[in-house]
Amino acid sequence: MGEAELDIKSRTLIIHSIFVVYGDAASSSVAQQIANDISSHWNEPRASIHYKRERYEVRFDIGAIYSPDLQPEEVWYNDNPRLNFFRVEEYVMGNISFVDGLNCNTGYFKLHNLMQTSTTAAHEYGHTIGLDHPDDLDIRGREMPGIMYPRGTICDPHFQYMPDAAPGQPGGTLDPRHRKVLPSDIEALHLHRLHFSDKGIARVGDFSSIYHHKHEPPPAL
Structure with a gap:
């Protein structure tokens, strides 16, 4: 607030x-x-x-x-x-x-x-x-994850906790340190x-x- x-x-x-x-x-x-x-x-x-x-x-x-x-x-x-x-x-x-x-x-x-x-x-x-969290929590193929994507989001390997992990498996979801506030977040x-x-x-x-x-x-x- x-x-x-x-x-x-x-x-x-x-x-x-x-x-x-x-x-x-x-x-x-x-x-x-x-x-x-x-x-x-x-x-x-x-x-x-x-x-x-x-x-x-x-x-x-x-x-x-x-x-x-x-x-x-x-x-x-x-x-x-x-x-x-x-x-x-x-x-x-x-x-x-x-x-x-x-x-x-x-x-x-x-x-x-x-x-x-x-x-x-x-x-x-x-x-x-x-x-709120975005509706679509599978962002593979997109660029930078916005700040409102939660832990557990499916993403490209280089944004995962472990790049070699299978998507959705342990280590295979969004590492939150990669999130950024984007201009689209301000617009929202x-x-x-x-x-x-x-x-x-x-x-x-x-x-x-x-x-x-x-x-x-x-x-x-």
Whole structure:
């Protein structure tokens, strides 16, 4: 989720988002990595859009805050569209990072996913601002995988975890480190449809406002 700012003078559309991270595996350094990963990937295309017959450069301004003592009420009653609240832990039920739906501002990061590839946070951010996984998850014969392709996508061998693995078999699916934010991902946001206030401000995404308690692994047998 974020707050879009339309700067008519500089012909720039800036999306401001701040990630507030909490949990036993969260830290200031993890928070900064999340912000850097999202900013790096989403600004890489240097994309632009047409808005009211003018071309605007799209820029993502991403910040992060480590909040070890975050209280549920701070998430439930937050009305600042720039704030996204994510728990970070080593263990996650389902063994994968997730968000609380499309156009949301809350979710749960598995620490290993964040450390494994810089595209994890960027991918989940795409969900918070409205992008879903593509319908076709067999992208063999295409060029670069976009940021919203999930783990398990069938792809050309050089994008797989193991190039020699058979498609769909262990090692034979998309290694997420190859994902990139493409101009088509920016286009899919439909930013030209935003309704800006007189001050040039609009909301991107919506409030899910879910505080996540820590997931506990099942007891050993």
